[in-house]
Amino acid sequence: MATDIYSLSISARLTLDMHSLNNEGGEGNQIQTRMVDIVAADGRLYNVNAISGDMLKHIQAEHLYRIAASNEALPLCAACKLFDANRISADTAYTEQIKGKSDGEAIDLMVQTCTLDDLEGNLITADRSTPRKSVAEFGWVVGVPVDEEGRELTTTGSYFHVKYASERGGSARDAAKEEGARKANLGQIPFHRPASSGVYALVSHYEIARIGYNDIIHRYGLDDNARLARHKALLESVLYTFLQPNGAMRSAQLPHLVDAAGVISYSTDVIPAPTVSPLNPGYPRRRRSACRLRPTRRHPCGSLPSTNLQRSLACGRPRLQVRVGNR
């Protein structure tokens, strides 16, 4: 039993405590976390902690790379076998092959050669400008500033940390002041680093029907079995992204994932699965309203098998709703 999928979206609120997954950099001995300005549901502007969509996309792509590297049905180009960020643009065999070929032929060869380039997208710029749009889309994960009663939901603290030098006598301090020692950070180094706790809003969308689809010549470059294998791998990588959100400072500030609750929706015909931001406290209800829209046209759709993953990602009403957690 299989269900045709056109697109799928996830909107969720995550309660994350004491994490430092995404930092801007450092000023002096102060590490600075990401802060962004957003307008909340009450119409007011807030400055809140956030994790960039780039960060989430990278995490999901890395999980997909690992899944593909261990499955012969999911080919990778020479560059993606090394998880090179340039993807197929750094595969010299591919760039030689597409010389003199049309953009449509270059995209066909790309989707046939590499699972990662097909699903994560790329821009071929060697003697041409040929884009491959990503199937997976992630928004910023942003702190929900206040609840409906105006109580704060997200905050960031700064915590003192020091790398101790075992020898702290006068001679050791003088040695640590030398130019080479300072560049190598060999001395005792005090610094402050951030940790954020709160409720975060997440939105992501997956254009399932575009797996293996050549947007330039408007046909699939893969057969149904190959597309299905990539579809399953994509969903698995998304699941792992939420199970293990790799990011900064995990060695000493592994995030406490206290709760994850939200809505997964999919469309079975040519209508985008709705994404209503969980920054709006009414987002589950608004999502249900959007799901009542009925598509009237047919379009090639992905195919999702009846697996445990499907049941966890797609369990029915209205067009799909899943809750994780205890609320």
Ligand SMILES: [Zn+2]
């Ligand atoms: Zn690749």
